[in-house]
Amino acid sequence: MRRCAVALLGQRARRRWLHLIVGGALFMPFWMVGSVVVGALLGAGGLFTGSLAVQFGAYGVGLPLVAVAALFPLARPMSVAAARALCGVPEDRFADGPARGRDAKARTAGWWTLHLGAGALISGATLALPPFAVSVMAVPFSPALRESELGRLWGLDRPWWVWAALPAGLLMLLALAAAAAATGALLARGAPRLLGPSPADRLAAAERRAAGAESRNRLARELHDSVGHALSAVTLQAGAARRVLDGGDGADLAFVREALTAIEETTRRTVGELDWVLGLLRRDEDAGEGPGPGPGLDALDALVRGAGPKVALTVSGDLAPVPEALSREAYRIVQEGLTNAARHAGGEPVAVRLDARTEELEITMENPLPARPPAVRPNGGRGLRGIGERARLLGGTAAAGPADGVWRLVVRIPR
Numbered sequence: 352m353r354r355c356a357v358a359l360l361g362q363r364a365r366r367r368w369l370h371l372i373v374g375g376a377l378f379m380p381f382w383m384v385g386s387v388v389v390g391a392l393l394g395a396g397g398l399f400t401g402s403l404a405v406q407f408g409a410y411g412v413g414l415p416l417v418a419v420a421a422l423f424p425l426a427r428p429m430s431v432a433a434a435r436a437l438c439g440v441p442e443d444r445f446a447d448g449p450a451r452g453r454d455a456k457a458r459t460a461g462w463w464t465l466h467l468g469a470g471a472l473i474s475g476a477t478l479a480l481p482p483f484a485v486s487v488m489a490v491p492f493s494p495a496l497r498e499s500e501l502g503r504l505w506g507l508d509r510p511w512w513v514w515a516a517l518p519a520g521l522l523m524l525l526a527l528a529a530a531a532a533a534t535g536a537l538l539a540r541g542a543p544r545l546l547g548p549s550p551a552d553r554l555a556a557a558e559r560r561a562a563g564a565e566s567r568n569r570l571a572r573e574l575h576d577s578v579g580h581a582l583s584a585v586t587l588q589a590g591a592a593r594r595v596l597d598g599g600d601g602a603d604l605a606f607v608r609e610a611l612t613a614i615e616e617t618t619r620r621t622v623g624e625l626d627w628v629l630g631l632l633r634r635d636e637d638a639g640e641g642p643g644p645g646p647g648l649d650a651l652d653a654l655v656r657g658a659g660p661k662v663a664l665t666v667s668g669d670l671a672p673v674p675e676a677l678s679r680e681a682y683r684i685v686q687e688g689l690t691n692a693a694r695h696a697g698g699e700p701v702a703v704r705l706d707a708r709t710e711e712l713e714i715t716m717e718n719p720l721p722a723r724p725p726a727v728r729p730n731g732g733r734g735l736r737g738i739g740e741r742a743r744l745l746g747g748t749a750a751a752g753p754a755d756g757v758w759r760l761v762v763r764i765p766r
Contacts, residue, residue, distance in 0.1 A: 365526075366438075367535025368473070368477075368532070371531060373533060374466040375471045378471040381416045382410070385408065385416070408576070410468075417463055417468065418460045419460075421456075421460035421461070426459055426460075427448070428447075428448065430463060438538060440665065444543040447552075448552075452551050465545070468694075477527065479748075481527070483523070484524050486520075487520040488516055488519075488521065548626075572740065572741065582623065584613070589610070591606075620653060623646075647673075647681075647682050648705070651682060655703065658693070663701070665703065668708060670705060676711060676745070680741045680745055681705070684762055687738050692716070699718045701718040711747070714760075714762040715762075718758055722760055742763075747762060747764030747765060748762070749761070750762050
C-alpha cells in the first residue's frame with residue numbers, strides 16, 4: 352500500500368512538472384516579443400543574446416502581455432483542460448466555458464500569468480540545469496573539464512574539492528525536482544480558486560440543471576399520462592370482454608364488439624401520442640423542426656369513447672377559443688383523471704365536466720368510491736402529482752379528495 356501511494360505521488364509530481372513545461376512553451380512567443388523590445392532598448396541586438404539582463408527583462412515584459420492575452424475567451428477553457436489533465440485536481444472544481452464577468456476574467460488572467468510565468472522559470476531550469484549538473488559531476492573524471500572554464504569556476508586549485516562535485520551535481524538535480532514539485536503543488540492548490548466557477552457560473556449551471564430536470568419531468572408526465580392511460584383502458588376493456596365471453600352461449604356479443612372497438616381506437620390513438628413523445632426526445636438531437644402539437648380537447652370525444660361506456664362527458668361553453676397550450680394540458684389532465692379512476696375505482700361510472708368560462712377553464716371529474724378500497728401501490732401518487740404540476744405550470748390549481756362517498760377532482764386554469 353505504501354509503495355502504491357509513493358508511486359501515485361511520483362506520477363502526480365511528474366504530470367505537474369509536465370504542466371509547468373507546457374506553460375513555459377506557451378510563454379515563448381511572449382518572451383520573444385519581450386526580447387525584441389528589451390534588445391532594442393538596451394542595444395543588445397539579437398533575440399538569443401546571452402545577457403541575463405536581456406533575458407530577465409524580456410521575461411518582465413512578457414508577463415503583462417500574458418495577462419492581456421488571458422482576456423480572450425479561449426484562455427479559460429484551454430487552462431481548465433490542461434489543469435484537469437495534469438494537475439490532479441477533481442474535475443468538478445473547475446468552471447466550464449469562457450470567463451464571463453469582470454471577476455472571472457481577472458481570476459483567469461491571474462492564473463494564466465502564474466502558470467506561464469512559473470512554467471517559464473521551471474522550463475528554463477529544466478533545460479539548463481541537468482546538463483550543467485551532469486558536467487559538474489563529471490569534473491573529477493575528466494581532465495579536459497578540470498582544465499576548462501568549468502573547472503576554474505569550480506575552484507580546482509584545491510584538489511580535495513574536486514570530489515565535492517559529485518554530491519553538488521546530485522543536489523542540483525534534487526533541488527530542481529523539489530522546486531518543480533513545490534511549484535506544481537502551488538499551482539494545483541490555486542487552480543480551483545482561480546479557475547473555479549464564479550457565482551454567475553454556479554447560477555448558470557443551476558439553471559441548466561433545473562431546465563434538464565423540468566424536461567425530464569415533462570417527458571415522464573407525457574409517457575405516464577398517454578401510455579399509462581392506454582394500458583389501463585385496454586386492461587379494463589379486455590377484462591370486461593373476457594368476463595362477458597365467460598358467460599357462455601348467452602354472451603352479449605355486441606358488448607364484446609364494442610369493447611374490442613374501444614381497444615382498437617385506444618391503441619391507435621396511443622401510437623400517435625407515443626410518436627409525439629418520442630419526437631420530444633429526438634428534438635435535441637435533430638437540427639430540424641420538433642414534433643407537431645400533441646392531442647388537445649378536439650380529441651376528447653375519442654378519449655372518452657375509449658375509456659368505456661360508463662364515462663359521461665359534459666361540456667359547457669365553447670372550447671374552440673381555448674389556447675393550444677391550454678387545450679393540450681387539459682386533454683392530459685382528463686386523460687390522467689380517467690386513468691386514476693380506472694385504477695382505483697374500476698367499474699364505477701365517471702362524470703367528466705368541462706366548463707369553458709371567459710376567465711378560466713374548469714375541469715371536474717367525479718366517480719363513486721368503490722365498496723372495497725383499492726390496494727395502495729408502493730410507487731403510486733404520480734398521477735395526481737402530474738395533474739397538479741400541469742395546472743401550476745399554467746397558473747392554475749388542482750384539488751382532489753373524497754367527499755360524501757364520491758371522489759372529486761377539480762382543476763381550474765386561467766385562460
